[in-house]
Amino acid sequence: MKTPFDLRLLTTFAAVAEHQSFSRAAKALGVAKGTVSRTITQLEAELGIELVHRTTHHVALSTAGAALYERTRGHLSALQTSVSNLPELEDEPSGLLRIAAAPEFGVLVLPAIISAFSQRFPNVRFDIRLSTDNADLVREGYDLAIRVATGSLKDSALKMRRIARGTTAFYAAPAYIARQGRPKRLLEKRHSWVLHAGIVQLLKLDADGVQYCVDDFFLARDLMREGVGVGLLPTFMARSDLKEGLLEEVSLQEPHVLFGDLVVLYPSSGQTPKKVTAFRDFLVETLKSGTVL
Template identity: 30%
Template sequence: MRGNDFADLKAFAAIVEHGNFTRAAAHLRVSPSALSQTLRALEERLGVRLLNRTTRSVAVTEAGARLLTRLKPAMEELEAAVADVKDLRDTPAGTVRIQAARFGAISYLEPLFGKFHAAHPDIVLDVTVDDALTDLVAGGFDVGIRLGEWLDHDMVAVKLGGHLRQVPVASPRYLAKHGTPRHPRDLLKHRCINWRQPGSGGIYAWEFKKGGGDWFSIAVKGPLVVSDRALALSAALQDVGIAFWEEERVRPFVQSGKLVALMEDWCAPFPGFFLYYPKQKHTAPPVRAFVQFLRQAWSS
């Protein structure tokens, strides 16, 4: 084998696994054009076409399928062998690429940066904060932090912290002018501040549950739609309307009297955030160290 054959064969396998050049390039952290050149060079060296490709899809040729059948178990064994050697290090080293929802990052990552660095000085945390629902593998991430209701079933999930609760809040001046809602249906008569999740064309419908009843949602309307909940909170403080956000984030403003919590008996707790990552035979040492650190930090 030539010096770069292993990398080129790995690139070929990634294209087949992900189904197109764009997702495979994101996983390998190279550009699609560079990946295309790599495959073309490999095909020229081998003297056969491995993939039939169009602008939208790729299909494995007979030669490509035969190569992949022999190649995949060999590559898995090579990667496992390298990982086993890395495990012999006294301290894990490398980069952990994390994709986290904004509230998850603020609540469960930010408070631990200093402690994690002190415990694992050779691990680099590469954190992308994004509320959009992203394919973890296609995006080239090792782990993610999301609400449990949005996790794929084929992921390993680790609970972070306890349950959460969302509550509607409004300023005293808004309530004095427009009245106080007593039931979630009353919100349909009020000015509510909506949230559109990044990457989604839809607007979040506010969810409520009382006692042993079922969850139900209310599609509220109002003068403002935001993609960042912090903006909704700021608007509520400015008397624009009623905001709906996690209880811990609004508590300081409720305690100071700047906002009033509404219909709390209709605001039931729900499973909160999870750290999650793909199921695989071997987890890289830095990823394993990161997962274990967060598991111990938030186990209570």
């Protein structure tokens, strides 16, 4: 016997069994009466048994039809309930939102954003992974990533939305400035420099002139706080240190290095889930107001 895998056949059969009428089943399903009749005929042909006894004014289930209805109606109802209760079919965003983000942004900026977002959309849960590696969103199952982009998007499997302009500035501890003064140019020899390895590569700097080359902005900031040298940081990382007097901004003759655009990336295939669009739009709204960045 050939097993039917098309749930549409069983759904139509269940409607006929429930209403005992092709016409009433068609009305309940929102299709033509002829479509219902042909669907039942197709199901009978696939099973090789008669499911419905047809008369001019009435239809009745055969013994096999009654048994099939009894065995499948509970499963069909459970399937319909499961589908209708999917989080993304609800009016409000809900479900698990998996996010990948850079550690600096994740530690210093995301907590305030997520706190405010959760007050507005309490049914969204979070799984957040912080890493300097660019996660493969599709392969690793992330809903979105927050990254710094310096160019156009090359991955056609992703959509990108720019949410803020990232900037950097040079900083040093007051103790360092009191001891060494303020440099006027980048890599000025009588000064010690604390730079992220990515910045050294981006600016094609002479690595011999960089006393402290690190691959983590938090470490760079901590070294600057200790007064070991002048360094470059994303401005959002130094904001609280400036207020507390732990760091001072140092103006150089060279223009500030742009940190790139802060972007949110998410898979381009299919319809974007409500939880993703809600969080994306909330990021844009919050960062535009300048409350956390």
